[in-house]
Amino acid sequence: GAVVSQHPSRVICKSGTSVKIECRSLDFQATTMFWYRQFPKKSLMLMATSNEGSKATYEQGVEKDKFLINHASLTLSTLTVTSAHPEDSSFYICSARGPGTANYGYTFGSGTRLTVV
Amino acid sequence: GQQLNQSPQSMFIQEGEDVSMNCTSSSIFNTWLWYKQDPGEGPVLLIALYKAGELTSNGRLTAQFGITRKDSFLNISASIPSDVGIYFCAGETDSWGKFQFGAGTQVVVTP
Numbered sequence: 001g002a003v004v005s006q007h008p009s010r011v012i013c014k015s016g017t018s019v020k021i022e023c024r025s026l027d028f029q030a031t032t033m034f035w036y037r038q039f040p041k042k043s044l045m046l047m048a049t050s051n052e053g054s055k056a057t058y059e060q061g062v063e064k065d066k067f068l069i070n071h072a073s074l075t076l077s078t079l080t081v082t083s084a085h086p087e088d089s090s091f092y093i094c095s096a097r098g099p100g101t102a103n104y105g106y107t108f109g110s111g112t113r114l115t116v117v
Numbered sequence: 118g119q120q121l122n123q124s125p126q127s128m129f130i131q132e133g134e135d136v137s138m139n140c141t142s143s144s145i146f147n148t149w150l151w152y153k154q155d156p157g158e159g160p161v162l163l164i165a166l167y168k169a170g171e172l173t174s175n176g177r178l179t180a181q182f183g184i185t186r187k188d189s190f191l192n193i194s195a196s197i198p199s200d201v202g203i204y205f206c207a208g209e210t211d212s213w214g215k216f217q218f219g220a221g222t223q224v225v226v227t228p
Binding site for chain 2: 006034043049095106107109
């Protein structure tokens with residue numbers, strides 16, 4: 001079945017630095033990927049839609065200059081949290097969708113726990 | 118925007134009991150999904166529903182896509198300890214795989 005690999009699983013960084021999170025589709029090509037954020041004991045909130053070869057579409061209230069998304073190939077999307085601050089600490093999860101096949105649309109990565117100190 | 122309400126927020130049940138949770142929306146969805154999330158992990162898809170009225174099973178799990186396309190339920194029969202976790206419903210808000218998630222139902226199973 002469709003597998004999405006997310007890396008790293010955990011990262012601790014200093015305030016002011018940038019962190020890159022990778023999301024890879026391992027056995028299918030993902031034309032669209034989604035980035036979610038989850039606070040403790042809360043639901044997943046969509047941050048942005050990443051489309052291969054074009055600019056990401058951000059949800060209302062999400063700063064595009066703070067959360068840089070790059071989807072340069074059909075198997076890789078990256079989320080870079082720039083100038084991270086403690087309030088950016090959260091669980092970030094990606095999801096990948098393949099072209100046309102319904103089941104491929106719904107696979108999530110295992111998530112990245114970001115802690116900014 | 119669309120409001121998606123999931124209930125109950127939490128359930129404490131004994132092993133062997135059945136579990137039922139549901140999601141309702143003020144608007145229609147194209148697809149309903151049910152996920153389970155373990156602590157520190159990403160959500161894992163349990164059941165996907167594509168048509169209004171569809172009833173689908175996956176082992177001890179059964180889910181239905183409401184006929185009005187505004188609701189869905191998930192049942193777990195004969196619960197076991199490994200059913201512990203948070204269950205999320207998700208409704209597809211457009212045709213590109215963008216989903217809105219419910220707040221989650223935390224299930225605790227006691228022996």
